[in-house]
Amino acid sequence: MARPPIDPPAPGLLDAARGPLHPVAAETFRAAVATAWADPTRLHPAGRQARALLDTAREVLADALGVRPAELSVHPSPEAALEVGLTGLRHARRRSGRRVVAGATERSVLLLQPGVEQPVPVDTLGRVDTAAYAVALAGGDAAAAVLQTANAEVGTRQPVPEVDERCREHGIPLLLDATASLGRDPGGIPPGAGSVVVADAAAFGGPPLGLLAVRTGTRWGLPGPRREAEHGREPAPPWVPVVLAAAEAWRQTAAVAAAEERSARELVDRVRRSAAAVRDVEVVGDPDDRLPHVVTFSVLYTDGEVLLEELARRGLGVASGSACTSSVLRPSHVLAAMGVLTHGNVRVTLPLEAVSPGRAEDVDRLCRELPDAVATVRRRLGTDDL
């Protein structure tokens, strides 16, 4: 098996919602710590050098989103970028309305924003109801709308072109949350869609870094004291090595995007087939119109935490949307909105092949171990005869 040059992750890692750095991006990062540490707004040579490198990285990342560098800012996290992006839309249109139209499976950070009152329902596959979304847009007092390109937990793609068109008809700006898609699903972000687009460098092997594009011509502005950094969207400039690592991760991942997608899609198909073959297991999310690298299933009569521990004992690292595995004792709002089983939930987010060259073997091992892991947990809970 080919090994990556630096720091291979532990084998069995199948939870890469925040994955290890791409090995080349990790090298770039280490070099940049020595050469690009300075505040890019300073006028001394170190500052100018950091600024020049930041400008280049911004061009690369803007190109990744299909926008111009002047439209793109970077933020400490994707959550921060989503929050700033939506706040700017809402504030600029505060005289037109206060409501924010959002699907029920949007990320929690968005659903908790002011103005999101009655999220638009989704179907059992997790896809937003386009007709209900259109009705919500027509309410008259909507300041902004929010839609994810695809759901990071269950993989289902959303009807972006339809919703984008409805938003344009109503003159309501759309924030497109592409944090799960950019770098993983080459066909998942329709060019030109949305007034604001947000992505996450961690999705394509970079460090967690929020990318926020506000398209030219969009009415957008933040309340409060004027911010100086990042086109007036951040209180402080970024630490440049992080942005350089993100740009390098994009270059590396984009170069092999088609092969990566094909391979991930095939591996997820394998997991879907194996899980569905186990008694009383429900594989959720759209089987075809989905992210290439995400799959979720729920195992009836099991406890998510116990199942995760059983798989961990067998050297397999997965995630879960079950209440029992979260500190808040609430199940994933995504699974609940879809009306699918929330207990015994297992979520696989494949790492990039470049980051985890052994991922195909890990997937095969998961498929092999799953029936016995499920049976073991059910025996322990005394539910194997239900």
Next chain:
Amino acid sequence: MSGAEPGPASDGRGRRGGPPVVDARGSRCPVPVIRLAGAARGLSPGTTVVLLADDVAAWSDVPAWARMKGHTVTLHEDDGWTEYRVLLGEPRTDRGQADSST
């Protein structure tokens, strides 16, 4: 907590003439669904089983379980808990539904 309730007895046995009642208030996921499935085991289609639960996850999971198993469920909100009334359907296959076409 059962002091406030006139009726519900232990799993699988209801008041005389009433449907079996499972009182899973105070239990967290996946216990309410497991006890409900236990009470439903062996009962014939057309029978009704009642579950009382106050776990937020049950609110999603009981209807999901019923859909997977071909049962029909109606929810009644009470003071701090939910009553799930399950009408048992015909037994059906239990493979992953979202992939039933494959």
